[in-house]
Each structure stands twice: as structure tokens, then as C-alpha cells.
Amino acid sequence: MTTAPMPDLENLDLEVKKDYGATAAVSHKGSASESQARDALRLSSSDDEGYDHKNPFSNPVVAEKWRETYEKSQYECRHVFDPTITWTPEEERRLVRKLDWRVCLWACIMFFGLQVDRANLGQALSDNMLDDLHMNTNDYNYGNTVFLVSFLVAELPSQLVSKKIGPDRWIPTQMVLWSLVAICQCALNGRASFLCTRALLGLLEGGFIPDMVLWLSYFYTSRELPIRLSYFWTSLSVTGIITSLLAFALLHLRGVQGWAGWRWLFLVEGLITLVVGIASFFMMPASAVQTKTWFRPKGWFSDRELAIAVNRVLRDDPSKGDMHNRQAITPRRLWRSLKDYDLWPLYALGLVCFIPQSPPATYITLTLRSIGFNPFNTNLLTIPANVFHIINLILITRLSEWLNERTFVAMIQSLWTLPCVIALRYWPGVIVDKWGTYALVVVLTSYPYCHAILVAWSSKNANNVGTRSVSAALYNMAVQLGNICSNYIYRNDDKPLYHRGNRNLIIVNILAIAVFLFTKAYYVWRNKQRDKIWNAMTEEEQRDYVRNTKLTGSRRLDFRFAH
Incomplete structure (x- = not known):
């Protein structure tokens, strides 16, 4: 890739130096040439001004612009925003460990609840469920299709609801509702009831994963998120191991109370998800600044930890504060x-x-x-x-x-x-x-x-x-x-x-x-x-673009795609 010439530092005011430099440094990471990335970092931390290229708010003018943005959007963490705060790597590591135990671990437990009710159908098949319900593999395929179509149809509406009322409210509600349907599978009596429960499960589970990704993004930086998502999907396989052992035990209940083993499987595993769903109402704070409640009076963080938790995420991606966590996505934004x-x-x-x-x-x-x-x-x-x-x-x-x-x-x-x-x-x-x-x-x-x-x-x-x-x-x-x-x-x-x-x-x-x-x-x-x-x-056109463009996100000319 050809190295892009950077604007002359001598002819740029401090606002453009920082705004352009920080944007270019982040945008070029992993997508443009190494020399471009070095130039971008040099631009954002040059001379003796003392600007920190890791902090896009080092420039007071830029910091004030974002402060106004956060106030305008009523961002829930705006009162903790501090462009000047510093912290040590060890402080951040301790905070991330706490987030992993409080946020990531519970996300994995909730995903366990999802996967329990999604994966147990395959285990039920091994106990002759299709024969008991007078169905064949084509009926099974059709049931999976009904589930997936319902799941797909619910994805975007669920995300819009989650953005409006908050994933901390919507995700536990989803879990409780679908667990009730999962429990009802123990009473299946044929193809019609099988397809009905498949459709309801798809509608209620749809959107859970993007809703969860949205919630995790409130606490983790873009570099940390993929690893936490890998833990999130690791719980899929952990669920497979645990439910395989459960299935081995539960399928031996065939004949108890006149039920097939797969009926006990649906009942017990549905109850497990119900417990996780109810607990999630108490385990999911809306944001880092909203961990204090009547049942958790001290919250999760000290004032120092809270300041680090909020500002490190904003410095990684300032746009995370341009909407508050109860703000709906408008039709215009959706279409864009x-x-x-x-x-x-x-x-x-x-x-x-x-x-x-x-x-x-x-x-x-x-x-x-x-x-x-x-x-x-x-x-x-x-x-x-x-x-x-x-x-x-x-x-x-x-x-x-x-x-x-x-x-x-x-x-x-x-x-x-x-x-x-x-x-x-x-x-x-x-x-x-x-x-x-x-x-x-x-x-x-x-x-x-x-x-x-x-x-x-x-x-x-x-x-x-x-x-x-x-x-x-x-x-x-x-x-x-x-x-x-x-x-x-x-x-x-x-x-x-x-x-x-x-x-x-x-x-x-x-x-x-x-x-x-x-x-x-x-x-x-x-x-x-x-x-x-x-x-x-020209340099003047570049300067004017950085200051005045109305384009956002990946549409910006100074943004570079990761690949």
C-alpha cells in the first residue's frame, strides 16, 4: 500500500493535530501500512505539547467537543468523563480481572442458559424422540427451519427493543419467557406441538447474542472484546459437555412416571434456564455507573475504579458515549x-x-x-x-x-x-x-x-x-x-x-x-x-474535512477498514 503523506505539523493547529492524529492512529491499526500508523502516532504526540496518543482527549478543544456530545446525548457515564485522569497498567489489569469475574463470567452463564435449550433437541433425538412423536428426519429438519426463521425474524426487532429499554432488562426477560416454553416441551404430543414450540423458542431467543455483545461492549475495549467473546462462545462447548453428562443421567429416567427420558430432559433443563433468567435481573447492571442498587448498596467499583472503567472505554472509542443506554435507534439511523x-x-x-x-x-x-x-x-x-x-x-x-x-x-x-x-x-x-x-x-x-x-x-x-x-x-x-x-x-x-x-x-x-x-x-x-x-x-482541504465533515463511522474518509 502506498504511504499517504501526512499534513505538515507546522501548519496544523492543536485541534486538528490531535483530532486527525488520533483518528488516523486508530483507523490505520491493522489495516494500513506500518509507516502510516507510525506517522499517525507521531502526528498525535508530536513536539513538546505533551499530548498522549493513547488519549484522544489530550487536546482540551477535542475533549470539550466530546463533552458537549456526551451532554447532548445524555450519556449515562458523562459525569465520570475525565480527559486528564491517568492510571497504571496494574490498576487497569486489576479492573479487567474484576470485569471478567462480574461481567464476562455472568455473560457466559447466560449463554449457557441459551445453549441448554438450543442443544438439548439433539440429545433428545438419541432417546427416540422422533419415533415417540411419529416424526422423521424431514420433520426434524422442518422444525429446525421454523426455529431458525423465527430466530432470524426476531434478531433486528430484539436489538431495537434492547437498545430502547436496555439489555440489562430485555435479556433476563427473554430468558424467563423462553425457559417457560422450553419446559413446555416435556408435553409434546406430535408434529404440530413440536413446530409450535420451535417457533416460540426462535422468536424469544432471537436477538440474545447481539444484545449480549452490546452489553459487553459497555465494559470492554475493542481490543479486549474478541477474547471475551471467545470465552462467551467457549461456554457453548462447556454447555455441550455439561448437558451431555446431564442427558446421560436424565435419559435413564425413561419409564419414570410413564415419561420418556427426553421429556425429563426438557423439563429439568428448562428449569435450569429459568433460574438463570431470574438471577440475571439482579446480575446485569445497566452500565459501569449503575452497579449500586438496593440489593447491592456498595456497587462493584470504588470511585477510582469507576473512573478508570469509564474513561478507558471512551479513550478506546469516544463514540461509545454518543448514545445513552436507553436511547432508541431512529428509523433514519437504522436505514443508514x-x-x-x-x-x-x-x-x-x-x-x-x-x-x-x-x-x-x-x-x-x-x-x-x-x-x-x-x-x-x-x-x-x-x-x-x-x-x-x-x-x-x-x-x-x-x-x-x-x-x-x-x-x-x-x-x-x-x-x-x-x-x-x-x-x-x-x-x-x-x-x-x-x-x-x-x-x-x-x-x-x-x-x-x-x-x-x-x-x-x-x-x-x-x-x-x-x-x-x-x-x-x-x-x-x-x-x-x-x-x-x-x-x-x-x-x-x-x-x-x-x-x-x-x-x-x-x-x-x-x-x-x-x-x-x-x-x-x-x-x-x-x-x-x-x-x-x-x-x-490539499492540506487545507484535509484540515477542513477533519473539522467539518458530517459523515460518521465507517463512512468517514479518514477511517480505514480492519481486515
Whole structure:
């Protein structure tokens, strides 16, 4: 990439020095050349003015501009905003550890509650649920489709409700409502009741993940968020391990009170989610400044910790205070976010890159039953895949952070699964070697999950609170749309080996790799395009643009996309 010449320092006033320099330093990180990043940092901390390039509010003029913005938006933490406060790395590390225990850990517990009610259907299948309800695998596929369509339809409305009333209120409400529906699954009596509960669960669970990402973003910086999201999705695999052990015990209750084991499974695990949902009303503060309540009179933070918690997030991304946490997204802001085509490549990735792994993961219990394992061992045999999934998820997210690279690291997921789906289609041992088939399925479903990278990537490239809220929902809608498509890969007339389905998975897997490469090329091209326009401007035009542009977020000419 061609290095963009920077404005002459001597001809820039302090406001433009700081405003342009800090913006360029953040925007070029991980997306433009190293020399551009160094120039941007030099610009923001040059001469003897003492400005700190890590603090975009070092310039009093810039600080006052943002203070006015926070007052205008009635940002809930505005009274703690302090452009001059400093803290030591050790103070920040202690604070982040506290946030991990109070915020991230509970987020993982809530995700556990979500996954308990999403994953137990596969475990119920191993106890002959389909036969008990006089259904087949096509009915099962249709039920999954109903769930995913409902989930998808609810994504954006749920995000809008969450932004209006606050995720601290909406998420616990969602959990309590869907847990009641999950409990009612113990009374299923046929196809109609199965489809009804699938639809209600999808509507009530839809939006939970982007709502949770929004809540986490109130407490963590953009650099910390991907790792915390990896912990968040690690709880998915932890849930798989715990519920597999629960299923092993609960399915042995078949015959107690005349019930099948899968009915006890739905009842007990639904009650678990209900408890987590009720507790979440008390465990989710609206923001860092709202942890003190009647049942928590001392709050979570000392005054010093509170000041650090708020100001470190604002210095990482000043735009996090341009809306308060009970402010609705206007139709105009929604439309502006929807038409932000620069985020569409990430939505395309969400659509295709998780399809190749989904059918084998969804059908793992049926696959293990079909090759000779009994219902109880089947659920225990899913545990190794979940353990390896946890390890690979954390490793790939850490690798992305270490290399400051998103595209090629996330693409490891597709490179991992491609030889596995090829083997599923063409390896003759699938028919006769049940342990070999089991090993192959375990390797495939242990894939390094890049979801945390893509969610944080979408959030970073949105570069605006309102757009970030909508983009999180749109990205997750794309993922759910891909999941809907994946439900029609394995069909009843193609079992038990699913040759046609596995051939289609190979095609989609190759397509996913192509989309990753396209996304990389697109963002490199967009950054070069903006460099060319910016470099053609005079210093006066650059100065005027930084001061007066009305464009926000990723639409700004001085913003560079991460890739």
C-alpha cells in the first residue's frame, strides 16, 4: 500500500493535530501500512505539547467537543468523563480481572442458559424422540427451519427493543419467557406441538447474542472484546459437555412416571434456564455507573475504579458515549446502517462460512446411533469434540489478536473442515469402521470457531454505536440464514451416508474460502481508494474535512477498514 503523506505539523493547529492524529492512529491499526500508523502516532504526540496518543482527549478543544456530545446525548457515564485522569497498567489489569469475574463470567452463564435449550433437541433425538412423536428426519429438519426463521425474524426487532429499554432488562426477560416454553416441551404430543414450540423458542431467543455483545461492549475495549467473546462462545462447548453428562443421567429416567427420558430432559433443563433468567435481573447492571442498587448498596467499583472503567472505554472509542443506554435507534439511523455496503462482505462470510460444519454437528447423535452406538454412550461420545472445540476457539482468537490479522486467521476454520467433508463424502470406511467414522466426526466438529473474530470485526468496522448495534443483528441474521440453508443439506432420502449432502458441503466450503479472500481484497482496495482521495486533497482541504465533515463511522474518509 502506498504511504499517504501526512499534513505538515507546522501548519496544523492543536485541534486538528490531535483530532486527525488520533483518528488516523486508530483507523490505520491493522489495516494500513506500518509507516502510516507510525506517522499517525507521531502526528498525535508530536513536539513538546505533551499530548498522549493513547488519549484522544489530550487536546482540551477535542475533549470539550466530546463533552458537549456526551451532554447532548445524555450519556449515562458523562459525569465520570475525565480527559486528564491517568492510571497504571496494574490498576487497569486489576479492573479487567474484576470485569471478567462480574461481567464476562455472568455473560457466559447466560449463554449457557441459551445453549441448554438450543442443544438439548439433539440429545433428545438419541432417546427416540422422533419415533415417540411419529416424526422423521424431514420433520426434524422442518422444525429446525421454523426455529431458525423465527430466530432470524426476531434478531433486528430484539436489538431495537434492547437498545430502547436496555439489555440489562430485555435479556433476563427473554430468558424467563423462553425457559417457560422450553419446559413446555416435556408435553409434546406430535408434529404440530413440536413446530409450535420451535417457533416460540426462535422468536424469544432471537436477538440474545447481539444484545449480549452490546452489553459487553459497555465494559470492554475493542481490543479486549474478541477474547471475551471467545470465552462467551467457549461456554457453548462447556454447555455441550455439561448437558451431555446431564442427558446421560436424565435419559435413564425413561419409564419414570410413564415419561420418556427426553421429556425429563426438557423439563429439568428448562428449569435450569429459568433460574438463570431470574438471577440475571439482579446480575446485569445497566452500565459501569449503575452497579449500586438496593440489593447491592456498595456497587462493584470504588470511585477510582469507576473512573478508570469509564474513561478507558471512551479513550478506546469516544463514540461509545454518543448514545445513552436507553436511547432508541431512529428509523433514519437504522436505514443508514442497513445500506452501509462496506459491511456486506462480513455478512456474506456469516452466511456461508458456518454451513459446512453445521449438518455434521447437528446430526452427530443420529450419526453415532446409525453406526452402532447406544443412546447413552452417544451423548458421552460428543464430549471430546466439545473439549477440542474450546481449545481451538481460544487459540484461533488469541492468534488473531497476536498477529492483528482477521481474514487469514478466521479462514483457518474453512481450511480445517474442507478435508474432513471430503473424507465424509469419499472415504469408504464410513460404512464399516464405526470408530474411524467417530474420529472423523470429532475432528470435523472440533474446528477452530471463528465466530468471535467475525463479530468483533463487524463491530470494529461499523465504528459507531448505532451502526454497531444494527450490524451485530444483521451479521447474526446472516449466520442464521446460513443455518437455515444448512438444514436442507442432509435429507431423509440421502441417509445414512448423505453422499449428496456431503458433496454440497464441499462446494460451500470452497465458496467460503473464496469469500474470505474476496473480503480481504475488498477492504485492502477500499483503503487504497480512500488513501488516493485523501492524498489528492490539499492540506487545507484535509484540515477542513477533519473539522467539518458530517459523515460518521465507517463512512468517514479518514477511517480505514480492519481486515
